[in-house]
Amino acid sequence: MDAAGLTPGRLQIGLTGGIGSGKSTVARRLAAHGAVVVDTDLIARQLTLPGGAAITAIAAAFGADLIDANGALDRHRMREIVFADPLKKRALEAILHPMIGLETERQAATAAATAIVFDVPLLVESGRWRARVDKVLVVDCAERTQVERVVARSGWTPAAAQAVVDQQAPRARRRACADAVVFNDGITLEELERQVSALWACWTRPSQ
Template sequence: MHTRRGLHIGLTGGIGSGKSTVARALVARGAVLIDTDAIARSLASPGGAAIEAIRAEFGDSAIDASGALDRARMRELVFTDAQAKGRLEAILHPMIGLECNRQALAAAGKTTVFDVPLLVESSHWRTRVDRVLVVDCAIETQVTRVMNRSGWSRDAVLAVISQQASRERRRACADAVIHNDGLTLDELAAQVDLLLAQWSPVEQSRGSSGARPT
């Protein structure tokens, strides 16, 4: 018997765009959040399922004193070694995919939000979701937000942005874009409400026909 599934939204945006704030607004409206970054952190935490594979691939220096992935060291390595990112992703991405599938099955029938920073870079996500929602803002806004919240230098933030898909590339993949420059939290929430009102009545159309609604 066919199981009716809820709307699947792929949520993405650059660092500092406000994507996590939009995710919280969607959850507050009843959506189930599947956070791929959170899954990755769990996999690479002390005792996580990916730790021994990471150790085998990168050596003991990739693991910090707590037994977790040394994120600062790995970030430096990724920026200096073009192949390091792919080697790490080859370990994490299959495990993340399996956990996403498990959580999606548990959320069957509900609106489900897949928070995927690399959604645009990983083309298979377009086929897994009914709608892609991009949270966008000016690069200078991204830099200011990340510097204020994380204490990173401007150059460090720009280095991360340079590793991510461009704003133009993300917007080209989007079914909707929230332009999160100068919005209050209430204004951001109002845009989320509007999107859900537009999308929910047709949440099954892609699942049944594969067609992309207009």
């Protein structure tokens, strides 16, 4: 990748959306169309698994009690800590973000595809990604729907799910950064696929 974090000659899409929006489903559909998906949230999870590259630094910064018996980050406890203390949140980001950036660039540089999708939950919040990609795709739905989906899939309380929604960028701010918005609320998977397919065809159509 060049100094701007781009891989010349390939369509680069920044994919984002609030928790529970269906962003991962859209990412899978784009992959089915032939894109390589670089999932920054998955990279973060891998860094904090047993033996992950971030474990030693996290234990040093936050204490060994944040590492569970298997050697992985206790994600639930860490989530509670960083939600309650912005300084702790920034300390965790200072550890993870450079590692995530390096692995993101490595995966993009070795991807054998004409289109790369960077799946970045906090794309808008970071302030850096808009200049690093050709297109920004936002997956959107009502906040109520976000909360309902997170509760259903994760078993969180509605209050816990709403707390995550509240910490993310507002829907209007995400949409304002988008080149396209997929509205994923009150529709079937088939209807969602039609939206994604039409957008893929538009963005990958050879220039006339």
